[in-house]
Amino acid sequence: MKITQFELENVKRVKAVAMEPALNGLTVIGGKNGQGKTSVLDAIAWALGGESYRPTNAQRDDSVLPPKLHVVLDNGIVVDRTGKNSSLRVTDPSGKLAGQKLLDEFVEKLALDLPKFMQQSSRDKAKTLLRIIGMEEELKRLDDQEQQTYNRRRTLGQIADQKAKYAEGLAEFKEAPDEPLSAGMLIEQQQEIMRKNAANQAKRDMLAQLESQRKSLEARYSEIGELIDGLKKQLKQVDAEITETGTKQIALMSEVAELTDEDTHDLEEQIAQIDQINAKVRANIEKRRARDEAEKLRGEYEAMTDEIEKIRSARTQLLNGANMPLSELSVEQGELLYKGKAWDCMSGSERLRVAVSIVQAINPQCRFVLLDGLEAMDMDTMHEFGAWLEEKGLQAICTRVGTDGGCDLIIEDGIVAEKRTKDEEKAAQWQKGVF
Numbered sequence: 137m138k139i140t141q142f143e144l145e146n147v148k149r150v151k152a153v154a155m156e157p158a159l160n161g162l163t164v165i166g167g168k169n170g171q172g173k174t175s176v177l178d179a180i181a182w183a184l185g186g187e188s189y190r191p192t193n194a195q196r197d198d199s200v201l202p203p204k205l206h207v208v209l210d211n212g213i214v215v216d217r218t219g220k221n222s223s224l225r226v227t228d229p230s231g232k233l234a235g236q237k238l239l240d241e242f243v244e245k246l247a248l249d250l251p252k253f254m255q256q257s258s259r260d261k262a263k264t265l266l267r268i269i270g271m272e273e274e275l276k277r278l279d280d281q282e283q284q285t286y287n288r289r290r291t292l293g294q295i296a297d298q299k300a301k302y303a304e305g306l307a308e309f310k311e312a313p314d315e316p317l318s319a320g321m322l323i324e325q326q327q328e329i330m331r332k333n334a335a336n337q338a339k340r341d342m343l344a345q346l347e348s349q350r351k352s353l354e355a356r357y358s359e360i361g362e363l364i365d366g367l368k369k370q371l372k373q374v375d376a377e378i379t380e381t382g383t384k385q386i387a388l389m390s391e392v393a394e395l396t397d398e399d400t401h402d403l404e405e406q407i408a409q410i411d412q413i414n415a416k417v418r419a420n421i422e423k424r425r426a427r428d429e430a431e432k433l434r435g436e437y438e439a440m441t442d443e444i445e446k447i448r449s450a451r452t453q454l455l456n457g458a459n460m461p462l463s464e465l466s467v468e469q470g471e472l473l474y475k476g477k478a479w480d481c482m483s484g485s486e487r488l489r490v491a492v493s494i495v496q497a498i499n500p501q502c503r504f505v506l507l508d509g510l511e512a513m514d515m516d517t518m519h520e521f522g523a524w525l526e527e528k529g530l531q532a533i534c535t536r537v538g539t540d541g542g543c544d545l546i547i548e549d550g551i552v553a554e555k556r557t558k559d560e561e562k563a564a565q566w567q568k569g570v571f
Contacts, residue, residue, distance in 0.1 A: 137242040138504045138531040139180070141208040146199040147182070148175035148191055151550035157533050158544070159210065162522035164510060165535045166543025172550040173535040177506045180533065181248040182222075183207045183215050186236045189248060190222065196550070215239065244499035250507050254491050258479045261494070262472040268497045269459060275451060279470055282447045289440035296433035303426035309416035316414040322407050329398045336395045343388050461497035462490060485517045489524060496530060503530055510536035518542060 143154040149172035157163035167173045181189040183205040194203050205217040212229030226234040246253045253261070266272040406413060451468075460466075464475045474482055474490050482490065492505050510518060513536075525532055539546050539553075546553045 137213075137501050138210045139207060139533065140210045141206075142180055142183070143204075143206040144176060144179040144183075145204040146196040146201050147179040147194060147203045147205065148172070148196065149550050150175045150179060150547075151196065151199075153545075153547065153550075153552055155545055155552070157531065159531055160529055161526040161531070162518065163531070163533045163545070164518075164543045165533070165545045165547060166538045166540070167535075167547035167553075168539065169537060172547045173537075174508050175550070176547065177508055177533065177535060179203070179205055180207060181506060183217050184239055184243045185245060185248045186224075186239070187222070194222070209242070211242065213238070213242070242499075242501050244495055244502040246495045246498065247502050247505045250491055250495060250505045251509075253495055254487060258471045261479065261490075262467045262470055264498070265461075265465065265472060265494055266467060268461065268494065275467060278447055278451045282444055282451075285440050285443050285447065289437055289444065292433050292437045292440065296430045296437060299426050299430035299433065303423050303430060306423040306426065307416075307419050308423055309420060312413060312416035312420055314417070314420070316417045317406060317410050319407060319410050322403055322410070326400050326403045326407070329400050329403070333397050336392075336397060339388060339392055339395070343385065343392055346385055346388075462493035465490065465493070483517070484513050485521050488513075488521055492525070492530060492532065493528075505530070505532050507532055507534040510534040511538060515542055 138159050139157055140159065141154075141156050143152075144150050145152045149170070151172075153172070153176055155163070155165075165173050165176055178189070178191050182191065182194070184207060196203075202220045203217065203222065205215070207215040209215070213234075214227045216225040216227075217223070218225075224235060226236070226238055228234055228238065253264070256264070263272060266275050462474070466473045466476075471478055472490070474486055477486070479487065479490075488507070495505060496503065513521065518536075522532075536543065
């Protein structure tokens with residue numbers, strides 16, 4: 137549905153304006169500031185949109201007649217608003233009368249107020265787009281899933297960094313054993329060594345005792361010469377004993393010579409310093425534990441990074457398969473993008489294309505938009521935008537400040553002025569004293 141004709145009287149600054157806009161492309165209404173350009177768009181929006189679009193002071197200030205609005209649509213519907221109470225008359229192609237409800241089926245509200253859409257946040261624009269293509273809920277689910285995974289990953293990364301810093305800050309004692317020492321085990325080892333050493337000492341004492349006994353007997357033998365004969369028998373017996381004992385003595389001496397006492401100094405030192413040693417062991421264990429935890433968390437962090445990439449890939453595949461109202465439109469992280477650019481990075485022409493495409497997609501039956509303030513666009517860009525509208529079969533009725541050749545209609549003091557050539561415009565400026 138497009139506008140084929142409109143006639144407006146006594147609305148805001150408009151005295152009387154009638155026009156047949158181009159069905160495809162741009163129709164530009166020009167004029168200087170305060171002459172009634174925007175009033176034309178407001179009147180059309182009021183005629184088609186209903187009372188919610190009625191201007192606060194609808195009737196022209198110096199007019200005794202009420203506003204009169206007449207709009208003809210290309211689907212044959214005729215819209216009239218007339219009289220003090222702005223009574224609405226909608227006539228369908230068959231000649232039957234209807235009301236605002238019928239208009240609402242064809243007219244998209246945002247088409248009557250395109251800046252309302254353009255002034256939305258990028259996220260609101262994205263939501264509108266996703267709602268149109270039927271993916272709002274699915275994309276929201278993926279976005280929520282990604283955000284939750286991202287938050288968990290960020291928390292794990294922070295904890296991993298904290299654990300790593302904590303591990304680096306801990307003291308490390310390379311000379312300490314891997315496990316804490318047991319005082320009972322050390323004492324048991326010490327007692328076992330002391331028992332072995334005591335047995336060794338007993339053997340030494342026995343050898344010393346035998347040697348002392350022999351010396352004592354030899355001394356007696358020397359001192360008691362006269363008793364030699366009487367004691368020969370006894371001597372023989374002692375010699376026999378000595379012989380037998382000598383054999384044992386030699387074996388014992390050999391064994392004693394090979395005896396080696398074990399040193400308990402290290403054990404005694406460890407027992408004395410067991411608390412300090414175990415403190416070092418525990419410090420090393422804590423350092424290893426913190427390092428291991430940091431590595432484990434980093435592994436989980438990387439796994440969540442992969443999960444986020446899978447979610448983003450799923451979103452991309454979902455959007456790639458969507459029927460977008462404009463090619464190269466997309467939504468990432470809840471933001472509307474066109475050609476990979478966010479809204480605030482798009483050119484004015486790109487913003488208009490995006491806005492018009494989305495608004496038209498909301499209600500495909502509505503094939504027109506109203507747009508105020510086109511003077512922000514240079515002539516080349518404006519022509520490019522108009523060519524795109526024609527290519528898409530869309531209609532845009534716009535206003536811009538100016539009276540040059542870029543305007544299809546010029547408003548002066550609320551009425552349609554005849555177009556002037558550049559020479560005529562210059563002559564008029566000379567007459568008014570404007571050089």
